[in-house]
Amino acid sequence: MKRTWKTGLILASGWLTPGLIGCGPGSDGLDALAGADTGTSRAALTVYEQAAVDTANGSPDCTTLGDFYWELGNGTAKLFGLSRGSTVTETTVMPLASASKWLYASAYLQSKGYANLSADEKKRLNFTSGYLESGDIACGDTGTSVSACYGPSYKNVSYRALRDGQFFYDGGHMQKLALDDIGARLGTGIASVPDWLNAQLGTSLPRAAGSVAVAGGFWGSAAQYRVFLQNLLNNQYAMSVRLNADAVPAYTGGPGVAYTPWTLGQAYYGLGHWLERESVNGVWSVTGHSSPGAFGFYPWVDAGKSQYMILARARANGPGGESGLSLLCAQDIRKAYATGVPQL
Numbered sequence: 535m536k537r538t539w540k541t542g543l544i545l546a547s548g549w550l551t552p553g554l555i556g557c558g559p560g561s562d563g564l565d566a567l568a569g570a571d572t573g574t575s576r577a578a579l580t581v582y583e584q585a586a587v588d589t590a591n592g593s594p595d596c597t598t599l600g601d602f603y604w605e606l607g608n609g610t611a612k613l614f615g616l617s618r619g620s621t622v623t624e625t626t627v628m629p630l631a632s633a634s635k636w637l638y639a640s641a642y643l644q645s646k647g648y649a650n651l652s653a654d655e656k657k658r659l660n661f662t663s664g665y666l667e668s669g670d671i672a673c674g675d676t677g678t679s680v681s682a683c684y685g686p687s688y689k690n691v692s693y694r695a696l697r698d699g700q701f702f703y704d705g706g707h708m709q710k711l712a713l714d715d716i717g718a719r720l721g722t723g724i725a726s727v728p729d730w731l732n733a734q735l736g737t738s739l740p741r742a743a744g745s746v747a748v749a750g751g752f753w754g755s756a757a758q759y760r761v762f763l764q765n766l767l768n769n770q771y772a773m774s775v776r777l778n779a780d781a782v783p784a785y786t787g788g789p790g791v792a793y794t795p796w797t798l799g800q801a802y803y804g805l806g807h808w809l810e811r812e813s814v815n816g817v818w819s820v821t822g823h824s825s826p827g828a829f830g831f832y833p834w835v836d837a838g839k840s841q842y843m844i845l846a847r848a849r850a851n852g853p854g855g856e857s858g859l860s861l862l863c864a865q866d867i868r869k870a871y872a873t874g875v876p877q878l
Contacts, residue, residue, distance in 0.1 A: 631827030639806020664698030705749030826857030
């Protein structure tokens with residue numbers, strides 16, 4: 535039996551500071567639906583929506599994540615979304631971390647056209663170029679350019695010939711690409727990196743000093759990222775028809791894989807995003823595309839480009855592996871919403 539799709543709630547705004555302190559509304563999230571007065575709140579939900587809500591509130595994969603906002607939708611509308619807790623809503627702006635990679639790769643592809651990409655450009659987008667970081671200083675100082683972020687004071691990117699042709703998950707590949715294309719741009723002010731990206735994608739991400747680190751420095755909210763995902767589903771981008779292009783093995787033990795953080799099955803990596811794959815009767819196939827961020831922001835579209843999901847949160851002082859934790863919770867919520875059965 536298929537679920538009934540319908541538009542869900544629109545929640546109030548909020549903002550996460552660089553210190554990751556939320557200041558959202560006090561009590562309009564999931565807890566209000568899960569409270570004592572379930573007669574009215576639960577009656578308003580379909581069995582599929584209720585299963586998803588119960589899963590977000592009760593699945594062991596979700597209850598340890600702290601506050602988060604999640605939503606499901608298609609190319610036309612957000613269909614259902616709620617906050618778990620009170621500090622994160624659809625308009626809470628937070629660090630996207632590696633969810634930035636999908637945005638940057640899509641903007642780059644939009645600006646150049648896939649047919650015009652060189653072999654070297656493709657390798658910098660699928661992380662096989664050999665350009666790697668050796669510094670770990672965040673490029674968040676006001677006035678820092680893309681070029682300075684690339685240099686020895688920050689990321690200290692350099693070419694490693696022995697890694698050329700191998701998959702190595704690292705922001706240096708994209709920083710080299712940005713250096714050669716938009717090296718003089720800053721994260722704030724006129725003609726900033728976000729200005730360039732928003733012009734390519736039709737988005738409205740805020741200016742931020744750290745966005746000169748194009749592989750991990752953008753900030754945004756679920757509502758802002760939704761625009762990108764819906765445009766992607768609606769074939770508005772060059773990336774829309776290149777989600778599987780130039781994909782390489784990106785899982786531990788995979789052929790040509792030098793380093794990967796991926797531990798959940800035999801994933802591939804395409805142009806700035808992951809190709810999630812599942813095994814059915816011993817056959818691996820792509821089930822979705824995603825770009826999880828290190829603090830827990832998780833955007834996803836299904837392989838058939840019919841739906842998207844966002845799980846938005848940002849936790850810098852958690853147990854680690856925040857991107858993988860968000861992925862597991864999101865999988866549970868999607869399954870509950872599709873089947874009407876809570877995943878508890």
